[in-house]
Amino acid sequence: MDDVTRVAETLLDAYESQLRALVPLELPWGAVVERDGPLVRTHYGTHATVHHAALRDDLAGLIRRQQELFAARCEPVEWKVYSHDAPLLGESLRAAGFVPGPERTLLMADIAKVPSPEDLPPGMRIRPHLPGERERLRRRAAVVPEQRRPLSELEADGTAPRDRIGDGDPAAGV
Template identity: 80%
Template sequence: MGAVVERDGSLVRTHYGTHGTVGHTGPAGDDLAELIRRQQDLFAARHKPIEWKVYAHDSPLLGESLRAAGFVPGPERSLLVADIADVPSPEVLRPGMRVRHPLSGERERLLRRAVTTPEQRRPLSEMEADGTGSEMEILVLEHDGRILDTLWIERVGATDFAAIGGITGPRRELLQAAAAWAEWRDLRVFRPRTPRYGVPVRNVS
């Protein structure tokens, strides 16, 4: 929602309000230099930076070709995937503690704190700017009215996955709440299925 998705052979371009990404569903093809140049030209015409997703199972030639075209490698990440059914049920919270949605007046404070959070898959400000709407959720853990930590999660395209964009502290309560959102959130307005998997992401630098 709020993004334009285009297919180009095995490539998928996604144009957000702030940037664009390129992913692929199969081999990128033989003429990598021409393919990469075409994507750069398309995004340059829209005056947007481009991010190209590269995975460990991709041919090393793809990474080499991207670097030769001027791409700069970002931090490496590993995926931690859990079936929602395997996430433990919510624990009984301590007295005075609860998980809730943020209030409108708390938004700026949460954004400032999220900026300093290490090992993010996707910044909270970017997720909000791209307008994922009801396909995303922000959860806060508070104790006696004081916010302890925050987590943000979103549906990953038309897949069965929900990805945790970031979490400001190691809080099992927030992970359990995120799994519950991914399992029970009614997304039928957009797609008939609810996500079966949660995907936290961390850096491995």
């Protein structure tokens, strides 16, 4: 095994054990996060995503359990798959009836070998994570309206805005 392969494997192991399936400190308003073994499910009210750490045990059972959970909630789900998860995870998800989305690729680099801004070609730039960026994103998220809910749910709990929905009269356009 050469040094580059060894470094790549070390970085991938660190990513898998320290970052993947990490619950973010900041979530969008209304998002709910649940852990299920190596999985992290994030429910947004309209859909959900599944992230995970390394999957080693009973993959078929884990997938089946998620299908049952999301079916009970009538909630569409996106299961994040990275190229280094393939082919086992992708094949298992397809066999369970999931439709494959785009495979994600994890890019890693030795920070010492990343070009400095002065070495970049004209027109390219490196955008650093600025200290105020997190607060700016938080303020922007605070003005996002409540997530959409089905009309039947709004009517059932009495919060349907009658002036915007109409009174069921065909002349009202509803």
